[in-house]
Amino acid sequence: MLEVRGLKAGYGLTEVLRGLDLTVGAGEIVAVLGANGVGKTTLNKVLSAVLRPTAGTIAFAGAPLPASPAAVVAAGLIHVPEGRKIFPDMTVAENLILGSYRRAKANRARNLDRVYATFPRLRERIAQRAGTLSGGEQQMLAIGRGLMAEPRLLILDEPSLGLSPLLVEEMFALIRRLNTDGLSVLLVEQNVVQSLEIASRATVLENGAAALSGTAADLRENADLRRAYLGM
Template identity: 75%
Template sequence: MLEVTGLVAGYGSTEILRGIDLRVEAGEIVAVLGSNGVGKTTLNMVLSGLIEPRGGDIRFDGRSLKGTSPAEIVAAGLIQVPEGRRIFPNMGVRENLELGSYGRARKNRAKNLEKVFDTFPRLKERIGQFAGTLSGGEQQMLAIGRGLMAEPKLLILDEPSLGLSPLLVEEMFALIERLNGAGLAIMLVEQNVVQSLELASRAYVVENGAVALSGDAATVAADPELRRTYLGL
């Protein structure tokens, strides 16, 4: 479904991604792991068309995404829920969700709004509130709900557990499992190595702008180097 080969990107004279290769198949959860500053968010920005790649190729659903605009990428069904949520604080919960269907699935807006409210009853309770006044967990729900409004083929979640209490992190991962259970392909970009590997079918560990380790989640989890670096074992 998504196939990234030899992806190179950066800002100004700084190169952040130095040849990333990864793929996500239909129906999978793929974890992209790595600590702060290895280029995970840059990778997402390139995939969504906000940063132009300098080299390599991105293929989604059989066609190259190089040179396509963010709007075209959204229309193709590659939807990202960004790090830091980036919801619209000055707008209501309903308006935030409505804008999720701005670039795709606009016709099914009413139906999908109901679906999102079924998934997140909490958001329905907050429907008239300004998004900026929601708690961190609710804002994360809103960001994911907004992403679901576009009927994604592949959903990229960038650090969905960041800044949430341990209990909410559990809830968030359970939700990701449920969404995937309904057939949605998910690329989970996380620092939370342990819980992400429990959920994912495959994983990529990014270090210094390149994939340092990849394979089945179980294999990656058993890697002695990973256990030393990320788990302190």
């Protein structure tokens, strides 16, 4: 579904990604883990065609990644950004409808029903302004807006950020459920423990490159990872 080879990118003279390799297979959850500043956001910007790479190749669904954000969305690579980035003065329904602006417009009514079935709380707040929702509800709205575009691959950027422990549990259960329904997910997270519980494979970034890669089961038992991220 996604193949990244030798990816380099940065800002001006500052190189952030330094030869990153990454793959996501159809039906997989692949986690990209790491602390702030290691290149996770830069990776997402490159995959969304917001930032141009300086080297390397990216293939999506067997073809070169499109060069513009609109074309990336139209191809089915959908990014739910860190911080939700909802439109606070628009209603829940209006935010969701915008999710189908570039893709799946013909199926808008059907997909709205699916989103409301997945997130019943959003159905209860159809006419409510998005900025008045709780943090957890805003994250539901951001993911629901992404689902409106019928993604072939969904990038989730720090979906657990700022949520209570109970809502974090709910969020990871939701991601697992979406994947069980066949959705491929690139999960970009600082929450190492719970990400490795639901992912099939994972890559740990350090200084813009893959420090560790492998199956989630193997990484859970990796002594270096446990010392660096779990304090064990």
